[in-house]
Structure formats: C-alpha cells, structure tokens
Amino acid sequence: MTVRELLGVRVERVTDLGSSHSWTLHRAALADGREVFVKAAHGRGGVFAAEAAGLRWLAGAGPDAPVPEVLAADGHRLVLPWLPAEAPTARAAERFGRDLAALHAAAPDAFGAPWDGFIADLPLDNTPDPGPWPRWYAERRLAPFLRRAARDLGGDGVRLVEKVIEGIDALAGPPEPPARIHGDLWSGNVLWTGGRAMLIDPAAHGGHRETDLAMLALFGAPHLQRIVAAYDEAAPLADGWRERIPLHQFHPLLVHVALFGSGYREQAVAASRAALALPP
Structure with a gap:
C-alpha cells in the first residue's frame, strides 16, 4: 500500500x-x-x-x-x-536516564519477544524463554552470530567466542529479571527532540537492562555519564556492571562482523578478551 x-x-x-x-x-x-x-x-x-x-x-x-x-x-x-532533531543537552540526558530506567522497569514475563526479531536486516531468534538470561543470551544471540561471523573471525577468534559461551554463567553477574529493552541502543538510534531523547530503530525484546547501557557506550553517546548517573539513581545497577560492559557489547560487535566483515574483527576479539578478563 x-x-x-x-x-x-x-x-x-x-x-x-x-x-x-x-x-x-x-x-x-x-x-x-x-x-x-x-x-x-x-x-x-x-x-x-x-x-x-x-x-x-x-x-x-x-x-x-x-x-x-x-x-x-x-x-x-x-x-x-x-520529529525534528536538536542538539542534546545535559538536562535532556538526565531525563533520558530516568526514562530508560522506567522503560526497563516495565518488565515483560520472559526474555525474548512474541514476534520474529531483526537487527538491521539480519534475523534475531526472539523465542520467549523464562531464563535465566545467560543461557538465553548465549543460545539466542551469541551462538547464531558466531556462525554468521566465523569466517571473518578466524580460528582464534571463534575459540574466544566459544570460551565466552562456555563460561557465560560465571561472566553474567547477579541474576536479573527480564527488562523491556530497546536492544540496539547505539547513539545513532537516539533522536534528541523536544527536550528529551526518543528511541528509534529498535530490536526490542525482553533482555538484560545492562545491554542497553553497554550499547550506548559502544560508539559513544553524548552526555553518557549524565545518562548513566541518572539511570543509576533511579534504578541502581548491580555491582560490577562496568566490568560486564564488554560482554553486553559482544553481540552487537558480532552483528557488525556478520554485516560488514573483518573490519570489526579486532573490536569483537577485544570484547571477548575483556569479557573473559584476559590481557589484551
């Protein structure tokens, strides 16, 4: 039509x-x-x-x-x-942090979603699952994109991803209930308009709330420290969340390898090493 x-x-x-x-x-x-x-x-x-x-x-x-x-x-x-775009302000960033915390708190019943997912134009397995999140993330996000990215990752890169998948339970931190997340929240999917941030182009699903915050950090978001501080004040984050940022950035980096090839290999490998707390 x-x-x-x-x-x-x-x-x-x-x-x-x-x-x-x-x-x-x-x-x-x-x-x-x-x-x-x-x-x-x-x-x-x-x-x-x-x-x-x-x-x-x-x-x-x-x-x-x-x-x-x-x-x-x-x-x-x-x-x-x-929606007309405008320059982000510190005040809008603080509101964004509070808005994102409220969005995540409207918790769904399960990880995943009741529709077929996509990130860019690649399919995502959104099969709903009560969890726990680490296995869901490994099986529905990391393993499928490891298969897509394997050729560009090379043997050493594939083995690092496999180690992350094998150790996911120990790497994922304290258990978290499903959160209502955007799922692809890099800075290009944040539209600053009307004194606030509006979220566009989602890969929405029930996921881990740290994923959205890690995505904001992946390619840099304006006023990120203010966003995170306002979020943490409204909905305190679990201890060790900063150390888990590479784990949550790992899936989108695998997506980039699958979409764009070996140019993102080094970032993906670095994220896997950081998630495993291995030296660079």
Whole structure:
C-alpha cells in the first residue's frame, strides 16, 4: 500500500533522505499539515513488522515511554511522525536516564519477544524463554552470530567466542529479571527532540537492562555519564556492571562482523578478551 492508502491522507511532497541497509528513507508532507518519516522497501516486510511491533511494545511501558507512535506499517512501509532533531543537552540526558530506567522497569514475563526479531536486516531468534538470561543470551544471540561471523573471525577468534559461551554463567553477574529493552541502543538510534531523547530503530525484546547501557557506550553517546548517573539513581545497577560492559557489547560487535566483515574483527576479539578478563 502507498502512504496515502495507509494513512487515508494525500501526500503533497516527498523528500528523499538516502538509504540504510536494504530500505530507503523519506520525509513526507501530508495534506492535513502533518509531516511523517517513511521507511520503504520491497520484500522486507518482516523487518518493518518487527520494528512496528517493537515500538508498540516499548510504548506499552507507559504514556511517557520515549518512543514515537507507529502511524502505519505494512510489508513495504513504516510510517512514523516526523520529529525534528536538536542538539542534546545535559538536562535532556538526565531525563533520558530516568526514562530508560522506567522503560526497563516495565518488565515483560520472559526474555525474548512474541514476534520474529531483526537487527538491521539480519534475523534475531526472539523465542520467549523464562531464563535465566545467560543461557538465553548465549543460545539466542551469541551462538547464531558466531556462525554468521566465523569466517571473518578466524580460528582464534571463534575459540574466544566459544570460551565466552562456555563460561557465560560465571561472566553474567547477579541474576536479573527480564527488562523491556530497546536492544540496539547505539547513539545513532537516539533522536534528541523536544527536550528529551526518543528511541528509534529498535530490536526490542525482553533482555538484560545492562545491554542497553553497554550499547550506548559502544560508539559513544553524548552526555553518557549524565545518562548513566541518572539511570543509576533511579534504578541502581548491580555491582560490577562496568566490568560486564564488554560482554553486553559482544553481540552487537558480532552483528557488525556478520554485516560488514573483518573490519570489526579486532573490536569483537577485544570484547571477548575483556569479557573473559584476559590481557589484551
């Protein structure tokens, strides 16, 4: 269906914004005065269905959840409100920390999610599982992407990943209940707008709350220390969480190896060594 058919409103102008992975990005002005953001692709319906389901599920955390409304979605398009970007401020970062803590606290019943997941355009096994989290993470996140990334990791890299999987119970820290997490929360998926942070492009699922914080640190987020401090004040983190950051960054780095090849191998290997507390 076209955007007009999905929304029931005439589209007056479309501005192309480039592409990402296997879809294109657009800004559209509607006859009723609204502007919307549109992702479009052919044959990628599962990706948009997962993103729409994830955004709606995150919004279910409460009326102030930091996610945009899904205006429409089908197999070829996802339509969201257009949100003008602005520079992040310290005050907005502190609010983000509190908002993220509240989002995580709206706990689901299990790890995983009741829909087929994607990260970028790679599938994620979201099979719901009561846990514990370490085995779920090893079986549903690390092992599948080890198979995808094995060629670029090489033999030594594969053996390090296997050691992380084998030792996951000892590496994962104190038990945590499932949290309602974004799942791909690098800084590019944080949109600063209206004096706050809004979360976009989720790989949402019931997961470990430290995963979202580790993702924010992976490629650097503005005012990260303020975000984490506000989060920790609202929902104190378990002892040793900083030492576990590499463990939680390990899956997204394997994803990057699977997507982009050996250019991310050294980061993935370094994360595995750090998770195992091995010297560099």
